[in-house]
Amino acid sequence: MILTHPCTMRGPNGKLYPRLTVGRVAPSSQAWRLPWKGHFKVMPLPELVDGSHYELRFEETGTVPSVDLNPQKRIACLDDIGLTLLQQRHINHHTRYVVEEPLLHEASAHLLAEAELLEDWSEAALARVPEDAADWAEQLEQAASEFDAFLGPHRENLKVTAQRARVRREVRHEIARRWP
């Protein structure tokens, strides 16, 4: 499971850094039910696969080449709240300090918003391209590049809570204009 914070995963050109920090995910002896009290050495992953409980072990972490991380093999993706809880537990594991969850969310909110908008943009751009098309990957990269160019002047506004909804509207209007 990837542990690297979203803002330190990619370089200035938007490409993943050569190595990313990951942690081992293993079957858990716990049947995870909320609230998760204690168990600070792990991030619970309830019912991750076929209803079975798993956990991410903070004591078994390391780096791997980012080229080995194949998106086609992804089993699950944390939602915004899950990502925040992972960060909170990860920080607590290393420091024993509990950072308030709303602040962790706010500090990453601009990146989560950008990732979601990029997904919307890419989906619209590739909607008519068959997934087995020979140039699918190039078209995806081209879409990401065009998104990056459009978002450029608006990107700083994503860091301002009160401006984020306006940026989302502008991007979605642009998507509707380009791919009606």
Added chain:
Amino acid sequence: MPTVTWQFGELRDQATALSMRVGQGHRDAQTKTLELLSEGLARLSPRDLLRRLSDEYGLSWSTIADLIGVSVQAVRKWRTGDAPSPERRLALARLVAFLDVLEDSSVGDPGGWLELPVMQGYAPTHFDLYKTGRADLLCDLASGRLSGSDALDEYQADWREALRLENEVFLAEDGQPSIRRIG
């Protein structure tokens, strides 16, 4: 006690009682208005409701999912044509109706307003109040009839201690949002 003092005291008590009754009556009327608007909007397709929330109000898919009480994947399926349950469809309509009411209350950007904290230095956002079913408090906040601290008094009695943040988000030297201790 001089008569005039007693009379003013009596009048004050009556005014307070009247203010409470009028306030409750106004909230009940607002709730009824929201219900009627929601029932009308529920006739729209889920896709149109989602389009209004995303394109018109600028909500994120994850926020919509959280406010409706479903996963982001469920919202994704509705966007591509799957039908939500009647309850979820009404919940979508309620959210659109609520944002329409906010806009009518002269909140310039209801989607942006929803993400803001009720009071600086405390955890709950307007979004959190909506999630716990307190649209009534938010309507009063948006119209200026209620202050942030009054709204939090009604939301959670011990908010001053229980919901106070020890840290804050700030822009660090590299321009990235970061977290530091307040003070």
